[in-house]
Amino acid sequence: MSDKHLSSQFDADLNTVSTRVLEMGGLVESQLHQALYALVHLSLETANQVIENEARVNQMEREIDHDITSTIARRQPTARDLRFLMAISRTTSNLERAGDEVTKVARMVKSIIENGSPRSLPIAELRLAADLAAALMRKSLDAFARLDTAMAIEIIKGDDAVDVEYDGFLRKLITYMMEDPRKITPSLDLLFLAKAIERVGDHAKNIAESIIYIVKGEDVRHTSMETLERLAQ
Secondary structure, rough: OOOOOOOOHHHHHHHHHHHHHHHHHHHHHHHHHHHHHHHHHHOHHHHHHHHHHHHHHHHHHHHHHHHHHHHHHHHHHOOHHHEEEEEHHHHHHHHHHHHHHHHHHHHHHHHHHOOHHHHHHHHHHHHHHHHHHHHHHHHHHHHHHHHHHHHHHHHHHHHHHHHHHHHHHHHHHHHHHHHHHHHHHHHHHHHHHHHHHHHHHHHHHHHHHHHHHHHOOOOOOOOHHHHHHHHHE
């Protein structure tokens, strides 16, 4: 927050909450990269590490929610400050849900490995969608740190690319299962994994929408791109 308040402690509270959100985002991003490493290299050890660390993400969400509630009760913020805290709560929720999706990726990787013959699955086809989703999450954290609405618009547009990759992969996977029905069960694991990656992109988009809400005071969920670009100017 760049605006100063009469209470320097209020500024400190807002900065502390913002910093903790970025720390939580960094943890989720790290978890995502580990999950993608587990996917590409079929690493059971790395997948297990991601699953074990899920509790840390959940704990951070609870702590940030407590900080937000405490700040509202003690400082009774109005206007932009209250909007800022509400948007932080949305952002934290989306980070936690993204963390859940990352854990799903790790669980699916683990299932694929343990069910055998993982090398025969078209895992490489997912790499681009996974990289796009990871890039969107990283950019959403950068945009949040800067409250950059132009970058937020780029993220919202970028989510469409993740959706396109997911749809293309889905068609390929259906063809793959039709050609070899014996691969249906492991392919379903891969399908759920792909959906989890697509949802990570959705949560990055939601964070971008919260950034616009902070800066412009407009709820832009379910809003046309033309309106979004006008608001971001």
